[in-house]
Amino acid sequence: MKRTVGLVEGMNLQATVRGAKLPVMIGPNGSLWSTRTPIGLGTLHMARPLGGDVVEGQAWGEGAEWMLEQMPRLLGHDDDLTGFSPEGKLDSLWARTPFLLNRTDRPWDAIVGAVVGQKVQVTKAVDSRRAIARRFGDPAPGPEMPGRRRGHILPSPEVLGRLGYADLHDCGVERKRADTLIRTARELRRLDSLWSRPPVEVRARLEKIRGIGPWTSNLVTAVALGDPDAVPVGDYHIPNVVAWCIAGEPRATDERMLELIEPYRGHRWRVIRLAKGNGPAPRYGARLSLTSDGMTRGR
Numbered sequence: 624m625k626r627t628v629g630l631v632e633g634m635n636l637q638a639t640v641r642g643a644k645l646p647v648m649i650g651p652n653g654s655l656w657s658t659r660t661p662i663g664l665g666t667l668h669m670a671r672p673l674g675g676d677v678v679e680g681q682a683w684g685e686g687a688e689w690m691l692e693q694m695p696r697l698l699g700h701d702d703d704l705t706g707f708s709p710e711g712k713l714d715s716l717w718a719r720t721p722f723l724l725n726r727t728d729r730p731w732d733a734i735v736g737a738v739v740g741q742k743v744q745v746t747k748a749v750d751s752r753r754a755i756a757r758r759f760g761d762p763a764p765g766p767e768m769p770g771r772r773r774g775h776i777l778p779s780p781e782v783l784g785r786l787g788y789a790d791l792h793d794c795g796v797e798r799k800r801a802d803t804l805i806r807t808a809r810e811l812r813r814l815d816s817l818w819s820r821p822p823v824e825v826r827a828r829l830e831k832i833r834g835i836g837p838w839t840s841n842l843v844t845a846v847a848l849g850d851p852d853a854v855p856v857g858d859y860h861i862p863n864v865v866a867w868c869i870a871g872e873p874r875a876t877d878e879r880m881l882e883l884i885e886p887y888r889g890h891r892w893r894v895i896r897l898a899k900g901n902g903p904a905p906r907y908g909a910r911l912s913l914t915s916d917g918m919t920r921g922r
Contacts, residue, residue: 626680626691628698635722636671636678636698656697657763657774658729660686664776666765669694684764699723702849707890709897712868716897724893726849730818731811733847734829735777737839738804739796747795752777754794759783784808803834822850845892853892854881860903861895867904868897874904 630636657666663685671678678698682690695701702723709717727733735755740748756775759782763774777783784805791801810832817828822844829840838857845853855861856877866875869883884891 624682624687624691626682626694627677628680628694628700629677630671630698631700631723632676633721634699635720655763655765655774656690657765657776658686658690658727658732659761659776659779660689660729662686662689664761664764665690666763666774667691667694668765669697683766687764693728696728696849697725699725699849701726702851704890707851707887707893709887709894712901713894713897716868716901720897720900722896724845724849724851724896727847728818730825730843730847731780732777733843734807734811734839735783735804736846737842738800738807738834740842741800741803741839751795755783755791755796758794759786759790780808780811784811799834803832806834807832818848822848822853841892851890851893852888854884854895856881861899863904864901865895865898868901 654670655666655668657664659665665682665684665686667680667682667687667690669678669680678694680691680694682688699722702725704723736748736752739751739755743751753775756777759778760775761778763776786805788798788801788805791804792798796804814828817825825844825848826837826840829835829843830837836857838855841850841853841855844850845855862875862877862880863873865880865883866872872879875883884894887894
């Protein structure tokens with residue numbers, strides 16, 4: 624099945640479809656997204672013809688129709704910029720690279736991505752997520768593509784909820800994160816009506832699950848719901864990046880970051896994404912050290 628979706632004029636193309644922290648840029652060679660849709664497994668290949676103003680999508684599997692219908696939301700067509708008026712450095716960044724926030728409407732994928740990303744290096748989180756999908760999930764539908772390995776789709780919450788800590792330990796997930804994943808998977812069937820509610824309600828309910836705090840819940844709503852006001856407090860880097868961009872301060876606490884982005888309430892995740900495009904804050908002082916269990920210290 625195929626579909627063509629036009630881009631929103633004046634907007635740069637961004638899509639965040641690989642969990643909670645990994646943006647995927649859609650270029651001429653395209654990007655693949657495989658997931659467990661409400662109607663079955665599906666794979667979506669999106670490509671933008673060089674210099675074109677449309678994205679061409681092709682999908683396979685039982686969930687192909689759903690994935691093609693999701694394309695406009697993946698491209699940010701539902702994003703509302705009303706009330707967003709950047710100032711200072713943010714204004715110049717926005718003028719250079721305006722973008723729309725997308726949504727996947729796949730909260731389970733975002734939950735897994737966020738939980739395995741708790742307090743570990745990004746590469747470790749990606750490796751664990753892939754290992755879970757390969758070992759306990761399903762092969763992604765669709766043909767073999769040159770230069771691409773066939774992907775795997777994360778196991779359903781029902782399957783993951785039947786696992787034990789030892790199963791996830793073999794995927795590089797230590798006890799605390801493993802217990803949180805299993806606990807959340809078992810709870811998820813009670814949350815079917817949650818995902819149509821405002822992000823603030825979604826976050827509040829998720830944070831009632833032991834092991835899920837504001838950092839995790841905000842990343843989930845940012846990715847799954849396109850939440851423009853998500854603020855993942857507790858991150859090691861984000862406060863510094865925001866403070867460096869807005870105030871020229873190389874180091875900041877969560878409290879300082881919240882103070883700086885308060886004028887943009889309603890669009891704070893958009894500001895964070897914009898500030899990250901400015902580059903990292905200057906590095907000095909103690910670095911993160913990776914321990915044998917894959918956790919980072921000094922956060």
